[in-house]
Amino acid sequence: MTDRYGVIGHPIAHSKSPVIHRLFADMTGQDLSYDAIDIPPEELSSRVQQLLAEGFRGLNVTVPHKAEVVKLASRLSSRAELAGAVNTLIVHADGVVEGDNTDGIGLVNDLRRNLRTRLAGTRILILGAGGATRGIIPALFDTKPRDVMIANRTVDRAQTLVQDF
Incomplete structure (x- = not known):
């Protein structure tokens, strides 16, 4: 049986995730489908519930849904809880839907391993103060930088992040 996964966002047509995940599945011999699913914000809750009912085993989450998807998870990882944002919904065998946030560890690992930074x-x-930034700040703080500066189009949103972290 083919395992079903996808990435949700709005807009989503530009996403390269389906191509990347299909290549990964081919390389590892996994039988899975991975679709880009456009979900307008006003349909988020009902559509995610529908996808889970259809048997999706997991969803990646992108703009603009990372903060709102927090409310749809049965439980949150400590990373997602700290970030207040979710980029991954995992459906466990017992039906529990866990929200996780891998933005930070992914970025830090990439900077360290691939760029040797x-x-x-x-x-x-x-640059930016959205859900992805919420996900990377805790992991960046763990690396003990001297300073972390946030630049954003709207000052209020950047100030909210500073207050939250």
Whole structure:
């Protein structure tokens, strides 16, 4: 039986996730489908419930849904709880839907392994103050940078992040 996964967002047509996940499945011999699913914000809750009822085993979450999807998870990982944002919904065998946030660990691992970047003691500039930023801040703080600066179009949103973290 083919395992079903997808990425949800709005808009989503630009996403390369389906191509990446199909290549990964082919390389590892996994039988899975992975679809890009456009969900307008006003349909988020009902559509996610529908996808889960249809047997999806997991969903990646992107703009603009990362903060709202928190409410749809049965439980949250400590990373998602701290971030207040979810980029991954995992359906466990017992039916529990767990929200996780892998943005931070993914970014830090990429910077360290692929770019060989040392983060401790450095100055870090983050552009944007949305759900992805909420996901990366805790992981960046764990690397002990000297400073973390946030630039955003709206100052209020950046200030909210500073207050939250």
